[in-house]
Amino acid sequence: MKISLIAAMAKNRVIGRQGDIPWKIPGEQKLFKKITLGHAVIMGRKTFESLKRSLPDRTNIIVTRQKDYVADGCIVVHDLLQALKSCPQNEDEAFICGGGQLYQAAFAMADRIYLTVIPRDIAGDTYFPEIPATEFRVIKSETIAVAGIEPYDFYIYKRIK
Numbered sequence: 001m002k003i004s005l006i007a008a009m010a011k012n013r014v015i016g017r018q019g020d021i022p023w024k025i026p027g028e029q030k031l032f033k034k035i036t037l038g039h040a041v042i043m044g045r046k047t048f049e050s051l052k053r054s055l056p057d058r059t060n061i062i063v064t065r066q067k068d069y070v071a072d073g074c075i076v077v078h079d080l081l082q083a084l085k086s087c088p089q090n091e092d093e094a095f096i097c098g099g100g101q102l103y104q105a106a107f108a109m110a111d112r113i114y115l116t117v118i119p120r121d122i123a124g125d126t127y128f129p130e131i132p133a134t135e136f137r138v139i140k141s142e143t144i145a146v147a148g149i150e151p152y153d154f155y156i157y158k159r160i161k
């Protein structure tokens with residue numbers, strides 16, 4: 001099973017502010033849905049609480065250290081290895097969907113990174129990790145043009161070692 005991170009970040013690597021995502025970009029949610037639909041999505045407890053409900057048509061796995069945590073429609077686990085073991089047996093690609101703590105914890109295991117980049121700095125308090133050029137190469141790069149806002153970029157990185 002491939003392990004992939006999927007995130008959207010600003011130019012200054014910000015992914016969140018005060019428990020939420022500090023932007024709304026048309027098409028970004030659609031892209032996230034298209035890529036993750038039918039797969040296992042693994043997220044930290046804070047990201048789950050920011051979504052307020054499980055993501056439909058995906059196996060939702062929530063990581064928390066709280067032993068008695070309950071999340072409606074989700075599998076609750078207490079570390080990343082347990083999260084990976086909880087993916088359906090036939091899963092070919094599991095997605096780590098954030099937030100900052102989960103990306104950091106899973107970075108060393110990631111085979112791929114799906115990354116949307118908004119080409120301006122945005123104030124925030126949660127960041128996506130640096131991607132070392134010695135560890136990953138870009139296998140897809142696309143600029144997405146949307147009416148009324150500046151175009152944004154979408155990359156797929158593949159681990160080279």
Ligand SMILES: NC(=O)c1ccc[n+]([C@@H]2O[C@H](COP(=O)([O-])OP(=O)(O)OC[C@H]3O[C@@H](n4cnc5c(N)ncnc54)[C@H](OP(=O)(O)O)[C@@H]3O)[C@@H](O)[C@H]2O)c1
Binds near residue numbers: 009014016021048065
């Ligand atoms: N732009 C994007 O693509 C994107 C995507 C997702 C989220 N976000 C944003 O990111 C922010 C949230 O990120 P965050 O870093 O604050 O929180 P987070 O990673 O979503 O969740 C952190 C929580 O997950 C649990 N956890 C983390 N690592 C763990 C581990 N190794 N083992 C067991 N449990 C672990 C802990 O839960 P307990 O405290 O319950 O033990 C921890 O408090 C929000 O602003 C959100 O909107 C942005």
